[in-house]
Amino acid sequence: xxxxxxxRVKVPATVAAGETIxxxxxxxxxxxxxxxxxxxxxxxxxxxxNRFTCAFNGETVIDVAMEPAISTNPYFQFxxxxxxxxxxxxxxxDDDGSVYEEKKTIAIG
Amino acid sequence: MFQxxxxxxxxxxxxxxxxxxxxxxxxxxxxxxxNGEIEMVTETEAPAHLDAFDTIYSGWTFRTPETRMxxxxxxxxxxxxxxxxxxxxxxxxxxxxxxxxxxxHGDVAEGMAGVRAVYPKWNEAAGxxxxxxxxxxxxRETRMGAEPWKYDGGKMVAMESLISVQSRGMPVNxxxxxxxxxxWEQGKDLYYTRFGQLELSCANCHExxxxxxxxxxxxxxxxxxxxxxxxLKNTKLNTAHARFKGCxxxxxxxxxxxxxxxxxxxxxYVASRGNGLSVEAxxxxx
Amino acid sequence: MEFTRRETLALGLGAAAMMVLPLRxxxxxxxxxxxxxxxxxxxxxxxxxxxxxxxxxNGNTVPIEVSAPGASEIVVFATGNPVPPVAQFSFGxxxxxxxxxTRIRLAKTQDVVAVARMADGSFARATQLVKVTIGGCGG
Numbered sequence: 001x002x003x004x005x006x007x008r009v010k011v012p013a014t015v016a017a018g019e020t021i022x023x024x025x026x027x028x029x030x031x032x033x034x035x036x037x038x039x040x041x042x043x044x045x046x047x048x049x050n051r052f053t054c055a056f057n058g059e060t061v062i063d064v065a066m067e068p069a070i071s072t073n074p075y076f077q078f079x080x081x082x083x084x085x086x087x088x089x090x091x092x093x094d095d096d097g098s099v100y101e102e103k104k105t106i107a108i109g
Numbered sequence: 110m111f112q113x114x115x116x117x118x119x120x121x122x123x124x125x126x127x128x129x130x131x132x133x134x135x136x137x138x139x140x141x142x143x144n145g146e147i148e149m150v151t152e153t154e155a156p157a158h159l160d161a162f163d164t165i166y167s168g169w170t171f172r173t174p175e176t177r178m179x180x181x182x183x184x185x186x187x188x189x190x191x192x193x194x195x196x197x198x199x200x201x202x203x204x205x206x207x208x209x210x211x212x213x214h215g216d217v218a219e220g221m222a223g224v225r226a227v228y229p230k231w232n233e234a235a236g237x238x239x240x241x242x243x244x245x246x247x248x249r250e251t252r253m254g255a256e257p258w259k260y261d262g263g264k265m266v267a268m269e270s271l272i273s274v275q276s277r278g279m280p281v282n283x284x285x286x287x288x289x290x291x292x293w294e295q296g297k298d299l300y301y302t303r304f305g306q307l308e309l310s311c312a313n314c315h316e317x318x319x320x321x322x323x324x325x326x327x328x329x330x331x332x333x334x335x336x337x338x339x340x341l342k343n344t345k346l347n348t349a350h351a352r353f354k355g356c357x358x359x360x361x362x363x364x365x366x367x368x369x370x371x372x373x374x375x376x377x378y379v380a381s382r383g384n385g386l387s388v389e390a391x392x393x394x395x
Numbered sequence: 396m397e398f399t400r401r402e403t404l405a406l407g408l409g410a411a412a413m414m415v416l417p418l419r420x421x422x423x424x425x426x427x428x429x430x431x432x433x434x435x436x437x438x439x440x441x442x443x444x445x446x447x448x449x450x451x452x453n454g455n456t457v458p459i460e461v462s463a464p465g466a467s468e469i470v471v472f473a474t475g476n477p478v479p480p481v482a483q484f485s486f487g488x489x490x491x492x493x494x495x496x497t498r499i500r501l502a503k504t505q506d507v508v509a510v511a512r513m514a515d516g517s518f519a520r521a522t523q524l525v526k527v528t529i530g531g532c533g534g
Contacts, residue, residue, distance in 0.1 A: 006194055010184040020491035024184040028191065033500070035477055060487025062495065069473050069481040071456045071498040072344035073187045078484075079491030173452045314532075326531025341456035342530065359532045395452040395530060 005029055007102040009090055014109035015082050023054065023061075024077045027092050027100065033068035049074055049100075051093040057086035082106060138177050141169055141389070147278040149387040156384040158285060161316045167386050168329040168338075168394055171320075176341065179393040188270060188339035188391035191263075191346055195271035198264065204255025213252065218275055225276035225388050229377040231289040238292040240373055241269055242348070260368035266346040270337045273390035281334050281388060283380045296378025299371060305360030311379070314356075326395070332383040333376070335392030346391060349376055425474045429510055429520070432470055438510065438520040443469070445509040445521035451501060454527035460496040463511035463519060469493070475505025501527050 010024040027049065034046025048068050054061040061080040080088070085108045092100040141149040151167035159165070169177055183189045199210045199217050214220030228241040239247070242265055246257040258265040285293040300311045314323065315331030322328070336349040350367035353375055357364040365371040429438075443463040451457040461469045461484065471481040484495045493511075501507070504526045511519045 006190055008184065008190045008193060022491075024182075026184065026187060026190050028194070055487070056489050059489045060485075061489045061491075062487060063485040064495070064497075065483040065485075067480045067482060068478060069476055069500045071500055073190060075185075075187065075496075075498050077460075077496040079494060081489050081491045083489075173448065173450070175448050175458050176452050179458075323531035325528035328531065341453035344455060356532060 005092075005094070005098070005100055007090065007092065007100055009088075009102050009104055011088055011104040011106060014107045017108045018081065018083055020079050020081050022077065022079055023088070024075070025052070025054075025090055025102075026073060026075045028073050029092075029094075031068065031070060031072045031074065035068065047095050049092045049094050051091075052076060053091045054078070054080065055089050055091075056080060056082065057084070061088075082108075084108065138174060138181060141167070141177070141181065141387075143181055143277065144183055149278060149389055150280065151386065151389075153385045156381065159382055161312070162330070165332065165383060165386060166319075166330055167383075167389060168332055168335055169389065169392060171327045171329040172393075172395060176393060176395055180389070186339065186391065186393055187344070188337070188346055188393065191267040191339075192271050192274055192391065195264075195267035198268060199271060204249065204253035206252065206254040208253045210248070213248075217271060221272045221275040223276050223279055225273040225390065226279045226282050227284070229283060229289075229292075229373060229380060231284065231287065231292075233288075238289050238373060238377055240368075240376055241272060242350075242368065243373070245269070245272075260366075261348040261351045263345070266337045266348050269348065270346055270391040273337065273388060276388040277390070278387050280385050281380060281383045283377060283384060285377070285381045289377065292374045293377050293381060295371075296374035296376070299375045300378055303360075304357055305362030307360045309360040311356065311375075330382075331379065332386060333379050334383045334386040335389040335394065337391050338394045339391055341393070341395050349379070425472045425479045425508060428472060428479060429470075429508070432510060432512070433518045436516075436518050438518050440520060442466075442513065442519040443509055443511040443521045445471075445507060445523045447507050447523045447525050449524070450526045450528060452528065453530060454501040454503070456498045457501050457525060457527075458496065458498050459507060460494065461509045461511075461521075462492070462494040463509075463513070464493055465514050466493040466511035466519075467514055468512040469495070470510050471499070472508045472510075473499065473501055473505060474508060476500070476502045481507075501525055503527055 005028055007025065007027045012021055015021055029049050032044055032047040036044045038044050046068060048066065050066050052064045052066060062078050064076065066074065085106060088104045088106065090102045141151050143149065151169050153165060155162045155165045169180060179185050196217065202209045225241065229238050232239040242260055245265065245268055249255040250257050303310045311331060314328055319328050319330045333349045337346045340347050348367060350372045353372050354364045354367060446460040447457065461471060463469055467486060469484045472479045473481050481499050482497065486493045506522050506524050509521050513519065
């Protein structure tokens, strides 16, 4: 299900250089597990987000390979080091080939 | 917390052990403060019309620490992603009149502040009590010239949540007198009517047995100040009417439909039992 | 994701039928997957923390957190799920810590296992039993 997919990301707007910050991300997605059957008894095909990455100025913070056991509307919380001002890029990869991207700029202050 | 009731000590012992067991992940939050700024009243004196209790408790107080924590930060609360979607819909023109919600109501934060807290509410022009959902659909049909949304469909429940967010922390304060009184009386009758093969009324569980376990679940007072609710069970937003339907179904009865006059009356009555609790919607429950 | 009452029943029956035999099979499936990840290396039982509720209010959404200071990767398995792998976290140079939290699905009461690959190539494992309760009304 690639319709209505929406990311939500929490990153502070400013930090001190070298500071470690907590990031929270959520994306709306059914995460159809491939284990369920429809009313006719046919298996509903798996359709999940299979990978999530976060990078800052091109350097990786975290790279997550996801399986169907991740809950609907996948949520991640993790920590990142911010050496300088720049841009976080968050990317979600869907089984159906869709790629969802969200960017957040951060200033040193 | 609702553990104050001496008469329920035994039942509450079970609840406490559950809570203690969960503390590996989250320390028990005693007070519901959302985003560190919106202080919620989750326990307060029962409204005057309610004889059954001295104190009313939000459903939040009955949940495990992990579930309670999910509601304390909008980036932990999965419902907020749907609120974001509704915020886009608020500004989106729909229907033959070329209008969006924002065309008449402006910024949702200003236009809708306090609205959730007083619904369901008597509508003079319609000559009846209307729920928030009915009011949204009336706007869509008569002002926007747009198709009404399904009463408990995804778009509507997200919009109801967006509107509710603008009243978070305000006390529920639905009017039960004046022209709304007969609808309220009808809702009260329904609340105390036994339905289904199990012959259960709302009151049998949520008034006589709140605080006790129903299978592995913890019975609340059935307050709806947190609706729409994001349920971990079905991982989506749920309306009060969908919950009513589920409850009536579980008594093994034919249920009323979401948006039916019966459920409108019941929503008014149940909302009034929570007059004084904070609007929490969209809350998180199991 | 919505299940009708009947579907839920059917799922439950299916799960009950499955539980008789493959419980052991799934546990060893996880062992095999761990061996694949570690190349059969020994697993230390310190250096990694797995935090999960002892009792999950709903198996559909169970919060977990893994933390292994100095790890390059952490893998998580749900030993009692039809498909045990849950997620693999790889930490990059800008990770503020080797810690991550997410929410997972657990089909039933089971052990959740996390295995970390440390920077020095050693491995560590943490296990936590999570009891998944069956809710009350339609829960």
